[in-house]
Amino acid sequence: MIRDRIEEIMSAITFAEAGEPEKAMEFLKDRKTVLLAVSERFLDKNVLKYAMNISRRIEAGIDILYLAGPDAKNPELEDFASSAEKDGIRCRIVHREGCMKKAILDYTEKRSGILFTVVGSTPELDIECRAEGSLSDAWKRLKCPLVVVSKNAMPSTA
Numbered sequence: 001m002i003r004d005r006i007e008e009i010m011s012a013i014t015f016a017e018a019g020e021p022e023k024a025m026e027f028l029k030d031r032k033t034v035l036l037a038v039s040e041r042f043l044d045k046n047v048l049k050y051a052m053n054i055s056r057r058i059e060a061g062i063d064i065l066y067l068a069g070p071d072a073k074n075p076e077l078e079d080f081a082s083s084a085e086k087d088g089i090r091c092r093i094v095h096r097e098g099c100m101k102k103a104i105l106d107y108t109e110k111r112s113g114i115l116f117t118v119v120g121s122t123p124e125l126d127i128e129c130r131a132e133g134s135l136s137d138a139w140k141r142l143k144c145p146l147v148v149v150s151k152n153a154m155p156s157t158a
Contacts, residue, residue, distance in 0.1 A: 061090030
């Protein structure tokens with residue numbers, strides 16, 4: 001979306017003005033990114049762990065698409081983002097409201113650097129989706145793979 005791109009440009013300007021041109025340039029490049037889609041209703045630690053581990057392995061940043069109310073804060077999610085940054089993984093939280101499927105599709109539509117989207121469970125994909133008909137056909141527009149991490153079948157990491 002245009003609003004997201006404006007936010008990235010404004011962040012780049014802020015870092016450039018602070019004398020950090022390398023950090024500013026990071027905001028302006030298309031980077032490898034994993035999209036982690038979570039909601040305030042379902043925040044599974046396995047999903048967070050999976051996203052962190054895969055991002056380390058493929059050296060990608062994490063964009064967290066957080067489906068919640070406009071003023072919602074989640075300390076666990078903020079701790080996760082802080083921990084990722086400490087590990088050298090670029091991480092940012094983007095708030096959205098409404099239907100999870102639509103939010104994922106809209107977010108990935110304009111971002112070529114997203115390698116795949118990680119979600120926690122199939123019910124989470126249906127949050128707030130009350131559109132007429134099915135969104136199944138809409139998934140055909142998804143420009144990246146969708147990884148659903150099961151609570152019971154968490155992959156082991158080395």
